Amino acid sequence: MARPKPVITIPSGPDYGCSSFQHFVDSASWRPHQGPNSSLSDSGFPATTSLPFSKISGKTENCQCTVMAFLRYSGKYNQVIMSVPRPFLFIVSGLPGTGKTTFARALAAALEACHLNSDAIRTELGLRGVYSPAIKQKVYQTLLHRTETHLRAGEVVVVDATFYREELRQPYLALADRLGVLWQWIELTAAEGVIRERIAEPRPDSEANFATYQLVKRQYEPLLLPHLQLSTTDPPIDALVQLTLNHWRALTSNS
Incomplete structure:
Protein backbone atom coordinates (compact mmCIF):
# COMPACT_ATOMS: atom_id res chain seq x y z
CA MET A 1 0.00 0.00 0.00
CA MET A 82 9.86 14.94 -4.63
CA SER A 83 13.40 13.71 -4.43
CA VAL A 84 15.72 16.50 -5.53
CA PRO A 85 19.36 15.50 -5.94
CA ARG A 86 20.70 18.86 -4.71
CA PRO A 87 19.74 22.52 -4.37
CA PHE A 88 19.12 24.00 -7.79
CA LEU A 89 18.77 27.57 -9.01
CA PHE A 90 16.47 28.62 -11.84
CA ILE A 91 16.85 32.22 -13.00
CA VAL A 92 14.09 33.61 -15.21
CA SER A 93 14.86 36.85 -17.05
CA GLY A 94 13.43 38.91 -19.87
CA LEU A 95 11.79 42.18 -20.81
CA PRO A 96 8.63 43.42 -19.08
CA GLY A 97 5.53 41.67 -20.36
CA THR A 98 7.25 38.47 -21.46
CA GLY A 99 5.45 36.49 -18.76
CA LYS A 100 8.32 35.96 -16.34
CA THR A 101 6.27 35.80 -13.17
CA THR A 102 3.51 33.67 -14.68
CA PHE A 103 6.08 31.20 -15.97
CA ALA A 104 8.22 31.26 -12.81
CA ARG A 105 5.19 30.69 -10.61
CA ALA A 106 4.12 27.71 -12.74
CA LEU A 107 7.64 26.26 -12.71
CA ALA A 108 7.91 26.66 -8.94
CA ALA A 109 4.53 24.98 -8.50
CA ALA A 110 5.61 22.03 -10.64
CA LEU A 111 8.69 21.53 -8.46
CA GLU A 112 7.15 22.73 -5.18
CA ALA A 113 10.06 25.16 -5.21
CA CYS A 114 10.61 28.54 -3.61
CA HIS A 115 9.62 31.39 -5.97
CA LEU A 116 11.25 34.80 -5.46
CA ASN A 117 10.14 37.80 -7.52
CA SER A 118 11.78 41.23 -7.76
CA ASP A 119 8.50 43.13 -8.15
CA ALA A 120 7.06 41.51 -5.01
CA ILE A 121 10.22 42.39 -3.08
CA ARG A 122 10.04 46.00 -4.32
CA THR A 123 6.45 46.19 -3.07
CA GLU A 124 7.38 44.59 0.24
CA LEU A 125 10.19 47.11 0.77
CA GLY A 126 7.83 50.01 0.04
CA LEU A 127 9.82 51.05 -3.02
CA ARG A 128 7.19 51.01 -5.75
CA GLY A 129 7.59 53.91 -8.12
CA VAL A 130 11.23 54.48 -7.14
CA TYR A 131 13.71 53.34 -9.79
CA SER A 132 16.99 55.07 -9.06
CA PRO A 133 20.14 52.95 -9.55
CA ALA A 134 20.59 52.72 -5.78
CA ILE A 135 17.04 51.46 -5.25
CA LYS A 136 17.33 48.93 -8.07
CA GLN A 137 20.54 47.68 -6.48
CA LYS A 138 18.80 47.34 -3.11
CA VAL A 139 16.00 45.26 -4.65
CA TYR A 140 18.43 42.95 -6.45
CA GLN A 141 20.62 42.62 -3.35
CA THR A 142 17.60 41.66 -1.25
CA LEU A 143 16.63 39.15 -3.91
CA LEU A 144 20.16 37.74 -3.91
CA HIS A 145 20.26 37.45 -0.12
CA ARG A 146 16.98 35.53 -0.03
CA THR A 147 18.13 33.31 -2.87
CA GLU A 148 21.23 32.39 -0.88
CA THR A 149 19.20 31.69 2.26
CA HIS A 150 16.94 29.21 0.50
CA LEU A 151 19.72 27.56 -1.48
CA ARG A 152 21.63 27.01 1.76
CA ALA A 153 18.49 25.34 3.11
CA GLY A 154 18.81 22.83 0.27
CA GLU A 155 15.85 24.08 -1.75
CA VAL A 156 15.10 24.47 -5.42
CA VAL A 157 14.74 28.22 -5.99
CA VAL A 158 13.09 30.01 -8.92
CA VAL A 159 14.08 33.68 -9.18
CA ASP A 160 12.40 36.02 -11.63
CA ALA A 161 13.46 39.55 -12.51
CA THR A 162 14.33 41.51 -15.64
CA PHE A 163 18.11 41.03 -15.16
CA TYR A 164 18.60 43.53 -17.96
CA ARG A 165 22.27 44.26 -17.23
CA GLU A 166 25.22 41.91 -16.96
CA GLU A 167 26.25 43.43 -13.63
CA LEU A 168 22.92 42.28 -12.18
CA ARG A 169 23.35 38.74 -13.49
CA GLN A 170 26.87 37.91 -12.39
CA PRO A 171 26.27 37.92 -8.60
CA TYR A 172 23.77 35.08 -8.99
CA LEU A 173 26.22 32.98 -10.98
CA ALA A 174 28.92 33.75 -8.43
CA LEU A 175 26.55 32.68 -5.65
CA ALA A 176 25.79 29.38 -7.37
CA ASP A 177 29.49 28.77 -7.94
CA ARG A 178 30.33 29.57 -4.33
CA LEU A 179 27.67 27.18 -3.02
CA GLY A 180 28.38 24.50 -5.61
CA VAL A 181 24.80 24.69 -6.89
CA LEU A 182 23.79 23.84 -10.44
CA TRP A 183 21.78 26.51 -12.23
CA GLN A 184 19.67 26.99 -15.33
CA TRP A 185 19.14 30.42 -16.86
CA ILE A 186 15.91 30.92 -18.78
CA GLU A 187 15.29 33.96 -20.95
CA LEU A 188 11.71 34.63 -22.00
CA THR A 189 10.73 36.51 -25.14
CA ALA A 190 7.41 37.45 -26.74
CA ALA A 191 6.13 39.34 -29.76
CA GLU A 192 5.89 43.07 -29.10
CA GLY A 193 2.19 43.16 -29.93
CA VAL A 194 1.53 40.48 -27.32
CA ILE A 195 3.63 42.36 -24.78
CA ARG A 196 1.68 45.57 -25.43
CA GLU A 197 -1.59 43.75 -24.72
CA ARG A 198 -0.27 42.06 -21.58
CA ILE A 199 1.11 45.13 -19.88
CA ALA A 200 -2.05 47.08 -20.61
CA GLU A 201 -3.71 44.86 -17.98
CA PRO A 202 -3.16 45.69 -14.29
CA ARG A 203 -0.86 43.29 -12.44
CA PRO A 204 -0.50 42.93 -8.65
CA ASP A 205 3.11 44.06 -8.20
CA SER A 206 4.38 45.21 -11.60
CA GLU A 207 4.13 48.88 -12.53
CA ALA A 208 5.62 48.42 -16.00
CA ASN A 209 3.76 50.01 -18.90
CA PHE A 210 4.67 50.05 -22.59
CA ALA A 211 6.97 53.05 -22.11
CA THR A 212 8.80 51.07 -19.42
CA TYR A 213 9.11 48.14 -21.80
CA GLN A 214 10.59 50.36 -24.52
CA LEU A 215 13.08 51.90 -22.07
CA VAL A 216 14.24 48.53 -20.70
CA LYS A 217 14.45 47.15 -24.24
CA ARG A 218 16.94 49.90 -25.13
CA GLN A 219 18.98 49.19 -22.00
CA TYR A 220 18.79 45.39 -22.16
CA GLU A 221 22.22 43.84 -22.60
CA PRO A 222 22.49 40.63 -24.67
CA LEU A 223 22.53 37.46 -22.62
CA LEU A 224 25.82 35.78 -23.51
CA LEU A 225 25.93 33.04 -20.88
CA PRO A 226 24.48 29.56 -21.58
CA HIS A 227 20.71 29.77 -21.35
CA LEU A 228 17.41 28.32 -22.47
CA GLN A 229 15.40 30.83 -24.50
CA LEU A 230 11.64 30.35 -24.63
CA SER A 231 9.02 32.35 -26.50
CA THR A 232 5.78 32.89 -24.59
CA THR A 233 3.93 34.33 -27.60
CA ASP A 234 1.99 31.17 -28.47
CA PRO A 235 2.85 28.03 -26.48
CA PRO A 236 0.85 27.37 -23.30
CA ILE A 237 2.82 27.92 -20.11
CA ASP A 238 2.47 24.25 -19.14
CA ALA A 239 4.30 23.22 -22.31
CA LEU A 240 7.13 25.65 -21.59
CA VAL A 241 7.39 24.38 -18.03
CA GLN A 242 7.64 20.83 -19.32
CA LEU A 243 10.44 21.80 -21.71
CA THR A 244 12.29 23.39 -18.82
CA LEU A 245 11.80 20.38 -16.56
CA ASN A 246 13.10 18.03 -19.25
CA HIS A 247 16.24 20.13 -19.52
CA TRP A 248 16.57 20.32 -15.73
CA ARG A 249 16.31 16.55 -15.37
CA ALA A 250 18.98 16.08 -18.02
CA LEU A 251 21.29 18.45 -16.16
CA THR A 252 20.78 16.83 -12.76
CA SER A 253 20.96 13.24 -14.03
CA ASN A 254 24.25 13.86 -15.82
CA SER A 255 25.92 15.67 -12.95
Missing part, protein backbone atom coordinates in the same frame (compact mmCIF):
# COMPACT_ATOMS: atom_id res chain seq x y z
CA ALA A 2 1.30 3.45 -0.88
CA ARG A 3 2.31 5.61 2.04
CA PRO A 4 -0.14 8.48 2.67
CA LYS A 5 1.13 11.80 1.45
CA PRO A 6 2.00 13.81 4.56
CA VAL A 7 0.88 17.41 4.50
CA ILE A 8 0.39 20.05 7.14
CA THR A 9 -2.49 21.80 8.80
CA ILE A 10 -2.32 25.20 10.43
CA PRO A 11 -5.06 27.39 11.93
CA SER A 12 -6.84 29.27 9.19
CA GLY A 13 -8.37 32.71 9.22
CA PRO A 14 -8.97 35.68 6.93
CA ASP A 15 -5.75 37.40 8.03
CA TYR A 16 -3.48 34.45 8.62
CA GLY A 17 -0.18 35.91 7.46
CA CYS A 18 3.43 34.82 7.05
CA SER A 19 4.54 35.94 10.49
CA SER A 20 1.76 33.87 12.05
CA PHE A 21 2.82 30.83 10.08
CA GLN A 22 6.45 31.31 11.10
CA HIS A 23 5.31 31.50 14.73
CA PHE A 24 3.34 28.29 14.19
CA VAL A 25 6.45 26.55 12.86
CA ASP A 26 8.66 27.87 15.65
CA SER A 27 6.18 26.83 18.33
CA ALA A 28 6.40 23.19 17.15
CA SER A 29 2.61 22.90 17.59
CA TRP A 30 2.54 20.80 14.41
CA ARG A 31 4.07 17.78 16.14
CA PRO A 32 1.92 14.62 16.12
CA HIS A 33 1.60 14.42 19.92
CA GLN A 34 -0.12 17.80 19.85
CA GLY A 35 -3.06 16.41 17.87
CA PRO A 36 -4.43 13.17 19.35
CA ASN A 37 -7.03 12.91 16.60
CA SER A 38 -4.55 13.36 13.77
CA SER A 39 -4.23 10.68 11.14
CA LEU A 40 -0.58 9.61 11.04
CA SER A 41 1.46 8.00 8.31
CA ASP A 42 3.66 5.05 9.27
CA SER A 43 6.50 7.54 9.69
CA GLY A 44 4.62 9.22 12.53
CA PHE A 45 4.03 12.41 10.56
CA PRO A 46 0.49 13.83 10.10
CA ALA A 47 -0.95 12.37 6.91
CA THR A 48 -4.37 13.88 6.33
CA THR A 49 -4.25 17.59 6.93
CA SER A 50 -3.90 20.58 4.67
CA LEU A 51 -2.26 23.97 4.48
CA PRO A 52 -4.79 26.67 3.50
CA PHE A 53 -2.68 28.76 1.13
CA SER A 54 -5.84 30.64 0.14
CA LYS A 55 -6.06 31.91 3.71
CA ILE A 56 -2.50 33.19 3.83
CA SER A 57 -2.42 36.92 3.24
CA GLY A 58 0.52 39.19 2.51
CA LYS A 59 3.84 37.90 1.21
CA THR A 60 2.57 34.74 -0.45
CA GLU A 61 5.86 33.87 -2.16
CA ASN A 62 7.79 34.22 1.08
CA CYS A 63 5.18 32.08 2.81
CA GLN A 64 5.72 29.37 0.22
CA CYS A 65 9.44 29.49 0.95
CA THR A 66 8.75 29.25 4.67
CA VAL A 67 6.57 26.19 4.06
CA MET A 68 9.36 24.53 2.09
CA ALA A 69 11.87 25.28 4.85
CA PHE A 70 9.48 23.85 7.44
CA LEU A 71 9.00 20.64 5.51
CA ARG A 72 12.73 20.20 5.22
CA TYR A 73 13.13 20.93 8.94
CA SER A 74 10.51 18.28 9.71
CA GLY A 75 12.63 15.68 7.92
CA LYS A 76 9.83 14.75 5.53
CA TYR A 77 10.61 17.04 2.60
CA ASN A 78 11.35 14.28 0.11
CA GLN A 79 8.19 12.39 1.07
CA VAL A 80 6.01 15.46 0.75
CA ILE A 81 7.33 16.80 -2.52
